Structures are given as structure tokens and as C-alpha cells.
Amino acid sequence: MSGDDGCARLLFCGELAGLLRCGHADGCIRYPLTRRASIKDVVEALGVPHTEIYGILADDTPCGFDMLLQPGQEASLLPADMAQPWPVDVTRSTLLRPVPLSVLRFVVDENVARLAMLLRAMGFDAAYDRNWDDAYIANLAAEEDRFVLSADRALLKRSGIVWGRLVRSRNPDGQLAEVARLLDIKRAPAMFRRCLRCNVATESVEKNEIIDFLEPKTIRYHNTFRRCPKCGRVYWPGSHQQYFSRRIEALGITSR
Numbered sequence: 481m482s483g484d485d486g487c488a489r490l491l492f493c494g495e496l497a498g499l500l501r502c503g504h505a506d507g508c509i510r511y512p513l514t515r516r517a518s519i520k521d522v523v524e525a526l527g528v529p530h531t532e533i534y535g536i537l538a539d540d541t542p543c544g545f546d547m548l549l550q551p552g553q554e555a556s557l558l559p560a561d562m563a564q565p566w567p568v569d570v571t572r573s574t575l576l577r578p579v580p581l582s583v584l585r586f587v588v589d590e591n592v593a594r595l596a597m598l599l600r601a602m603g604f605d606a607a608y609d610r611n612w613d614d615a616y617i618a619n620l621a622a623e624e625d626r627f628v629l630s631a632d633r634a635l636l637k638r639s640g641i642v643w644g645r646l647v648r649s650r651n652p653d654g655q656l657a658e659v660a661r662l663l664d665i666k667r668a669p670a671m672f673r674r675c676l677r678c679n680v681a682t683e684s685v686e687k688n689e690i691i692d693f694l695e696p697k698t699i700r701y702h703n704t705f706r707r708c709p710k711c712g713r714v715y716w717p718g719s720h721q722q723y724f725s726r727r728i729e730a731l732g733i734t735s736r
């Protein structure tokens with residue numbers, strides 16, 4: 481056996497190296513095992529939320545988040561694009577995430593709120609409310625099987641959260657590009673079928689039912705309308721929708 485000096489050797493592969501709190505650019509860390517700790521606890525103590533890990537190899541054997549590190553052991557942590565399946569398929573069970581999501585839907589943290597609007601415009605169920613705290617978001621993710629999007633590492637370290645992404649980009653279009661690459665989103669499921677404000681599905685409505693609320697120009701040029709059953713907001717294929725479509729298409733995502 482090795483002269484292990486009471487340490488385990490951890491290798492954070494690919495983009496995970498850049499997430500380490502103490503700046504080990506090569507991703508290689510000798511970790512002193514002063515207490516019994518699962519690999520999940522150790523990884524998160526080093527600054528990397530478990531949501532970013534898609535594969536763990538301990539002495540070349542795949543293992544789960546609850547694996548207890550031993551002195552002398554070598555563990556490699558793999559990011560999504562170095563593990564299988566890639567791109568990530570949330571509807572497939574894996575060793576690290578045995579319970580898949582039945583359908584891809586999101587809960588979005590306040591720090592990436594504008595990403596929620598883009599996802600809603602595309603037709604995704606993207607729950608968001610600026611008043612929700614970390615505990616509420618983690619609970620909602622667990623109860624409703626939602627994929628968490630956040631720039632907050634502390635939130636994503638919560639054990640109730642199974643699926644999530646530490647969003648790196650500062651701007652919403654870059655954030656959507658990250659999520660689309662990770663989850664292989666190439667097409668918007670249903671453009672402009674969801675209320676941007678309430679996240680509920682809109683319903684088609686006859687023009688004469690809402691004509692009193694429309695501007696003269698809108699009455700003249702538009703005949704197709706949808707309405708949110710919750711807040712009553714009316715949507716039509718005007719310049720605002722074209723603006724959303726252009727942004728989404730610019731990321732290589734088909735919007736129609």
C-alpha cells in the first residue's frame with residue numbers, strides 16, 4: 481500500500497478546476513482526511529456544488545456521492561461534458577442521479593431572473609419569484625422535480641437539490657447558451673405559449689373579446705391573440721416576440 485500521509489488525492493477535471501475556491505489551476509488537490517467525510521462533502525468544502533459533478537471515479541471505479549474517501553485514495557471528478565450521457569439527459573437515471581426528471585422544467589433563482597423570461601418565451605415551465613429564498617427554491621425543486629438554475633453556490637450545495645446548474649455567464653443570452661449546450665436544447669418547445677409574468681400556459685382568445693384593451697395600431701395589424709388565464713395579459717406576434725425570437729435564433733436554437 482502507499483505511504484499516503486493521511487491524504488486523498490482529488491483531480492477536478494475540465495471546467496471543474498476553474499470552480500475550485502482556492503485556485504488550483506491544474507485541478508489537483510491533496511486533501512487531508514481529518515474526519516469521515518463523503519466525497520460530496522469534500523467536493524463542496526472545496527467550493528464546487530455537487531450539481532456540477534457528473535461522474536466520480538475512485539481509483540478508476542465509478543461511485544456515488546456518498547462514497548467515503550480513504551487515505552491514499554485517488555478520486556477524479558468529471559464535469560458534464562466528460563461524463564456519460566453527454567449532453568446531459570435529465571430523463572435518464574445515472575449512478576449519481578438515480579431518480580431522473582420525468583420532464584424538463586426549471587426553477588430559476590433571482591440572480592439569473594432574466595434567464596427565466598427567455599425560458600418562458602421558449603415555452604419552458606420556469607418557476608421564479610423574487611421573494612423565494614434558498615430553502616423555498618430547494619424545496620420546490622424536490623417537490624416538483626425541477627432543474628435549478630442559479631449563480632449561488634450555497635443554494636446548489638443543498639442536498640435536497642439533485643439537478644441544477646451553476647450559471648457562469650453574466651448576461652441572459654450567454655446563460656441560455658450554457659443551459660442549451662448542457663441539456664442539448666436545439667428547439668424551443670412552444671414559443672410564446674406561456675405568460676412571461678406568471679409562467680402559466682396562455683390560451684387563444686378572439687379579437688372581439690379583448691378589442692377594448694388594444695391600441696388602434698394593434699387592432700389594425702394583428703388578428704391572432706393569446707391571453708394569460710391568471711393575469712389577463714394579452715400577447716400577439718408583434719415586435720416584442722420578434723425580438724425574443726432573434727435572440728434565441730442567434731444562439732442556434734430553432735424558435736419555430
Ligand SMILES: [Zn+2]
Pocket residue numbers: 675676677678679680708709710711712713
Ligand atoms: Zn400572466
